[in-house]
Amino acid sequence: MVSSLSSLSPRLLHVLGVQAPVLQSGMRGVAGPELVAAVCNAGGLGVLAALRLDPDQVRIAIRSVRELTDKPFGVNIWLHDDVRTSPDPEAIPDDVVQGAQSVLNELRPRFDLEPTLERPEAGADLVDSALEVMIEERIPVFSAGLGLPEASLVKRFHGVGTKVVSMVATIEDGLAAVENDVDVVVAQGTESGGHRSYGTKLAKQDVLGSSTLTLVPEMIDAVGASVPVVVAGGIVDGRGLAAMLALGADGVLLGTRFVATKESAAADIWKQRLTSGQRNTTLTDGFTGQWARVLQSEFTEHWDAANTEALPGLLQATAGADLFAAAKKQDDDQMQPLYAGAGARTMSGIPGAGQVVEQLVAEARTSLSRW
Numbered sequence: 001m002v003s004s005l006s007s008l009s010p011r012l013l014h015v016l017g018v019q020a021p022v023l024q025s026g027m028r029g030v031a032g033p034e035l036v037a038a039v040c041n042a043g044g045l046g047v048l049a050a051l052r053l054d055p056d057q058v059r060i061a062i063r064s065v066r067e068l069t070d071k072p073f074g075v076n077i078w079l080h081d082d083v084r085t086s087p088d089p090e091a092i093p094d095d096v097v098q099g100a101q102s103v104l105n106e107l108r109p110r111f112d113l114e115p116t117l118e119r120p121e122a123g124a125d126l127v128d129s130a131l132e133v134m135i136e137e138r139i140p141v142f143s144a145g146l147g148l149p150e151a152s153l154v155k156r157f158h159g160v161g162t163k164v165v166s167m168v169a170t171i172e173d174g175l176a177a178v179e180n181d182v183d184v185v186v187a188q189g190t191e192s193g194g195h196r197s198y199g200t201k202l203a204k205q206d207v208l209g210s211s212t213l214t215l216v217p218e219m220i221d222a223v224g225a226s227v228p229v230v231v232a233g234g235i236v237d238g239r240g241l242a243a244m245l246a247l248g249a250d251g252v253l254l255g256t257r258f259v260a261t262k263e264s265a266a267a268d269i270w271k272q273r274l275t276s277g278q279r280n281t282t283l284t285d286g287f288t289g290q291w292a293r294v295l296q297s298e299f300t301e302h303w304d305a306a307n308t309e310a311l312p313g314l315l316q317a318t319a320g321a322d323l324f325a326a327a328k329k330q331d332d333d334q335m336q337p338l339y340a341g342a343g344a345r346t347m348s349g350i351p352g353a354g355q356v357v358e359q360l361v362a363e364a365r366t367s368l369s370r371w
């Protein structure tokens with residue numbers, strides 16, 4: 001199967017060394033070594049999630065992937081201004097802290113949790129130390145999300161033979177990424193699940209951005225002559241891959257479809273919700289402090305109705321950690337973040353990740369042959 005895939009995207013084969021034009025998103029809590037290796041062994045590019053891992057954890061995860069596959073793989077981390085260097089909790093105005101905690105307090109009784117108005121503790125700044133480990137380990141591909149990799153960082157990765165993929169949501173960022181000498185640009189449409197790749201937090205109306213079908217042709221026109229363009233946002237099957245290839249893209253990046261796979265580290269309730277029942281999505285900053293597309297829930301409705309300001313960086317996630325952990329422990333799908341792209345409503349079943357890659361390519365070939 002793998003040997004027959006490269007003709008769909010010779011540029012990605014040349015640049016990233018992957019046979020199938022399919023990249024898996026490096027999602028925290030989902031993309032561990034087993035998922036990454038399964039995608040790689042099927043011919044795609046599996047991407048390990050390194051966000052909020054300490055250096056030893058990053059190194060162990062990278063080496064675990066290498067024990068499971070000899071194929072190229074990637075490692076993803078955010079470069080967001082307020083994540084790379086965590087905001088000082090003491091600098092947050094009292095009314096913002098109390099407002100966010102008050103809304104969370106209204107939900108804590110559901111799990112018999114004690115109310116609090118305390119400031120969350122500052123998280124450790126782990127991004128730069130994780131980047132150092134990636135460079136030391138000479139990973140095949142570095143995937144940058146929520147912020148552009150600076151030219152000096154790209155140069156350091158290139159110096160050890162690592163290719164750099166930059167995830168962007170605007171044409172301006174795509175051009176800047178190419179100016180910084182990245183190897184591949186991933187254009188994220190508004191249908192993307194989870195967090196979109198902006199380096200700073202924007203107003204909700206601004207973070208909506210462009211739809212995938214609007215953004216992709218513009219991105220290809222802007223940077224496609226310089227680097228391969230991969231597409232993310234609402235794509236869950238081979239029809240979507242075929243459509244993006246027909247538009248001139250070099251491949252696709254999928255997150256939501258890979259969450260609901262056997263090798264995914266996601267909770268079973270998350271996988272079930274993505275593949276059955278009500279799957280409408282919404283944007284919220286109530287889970288992490290950054291805007292993210294998730295499945296609608298009692299939490300998202302309650303947070304939106306409160307109209308309060310989220311804590312900056314990832315301090316919102318820290319403040320609500322007790323609530324979200326309790327919900328996960330009790331399989332409560334209404335009080336934990338279930339990230340999902342707009343394409344989730346057409347998904348069914350929980351296949352192996354390798355099967356997903358193979359089906360994407362087979363379906364794309366069938367669709368393209370009809371055209």
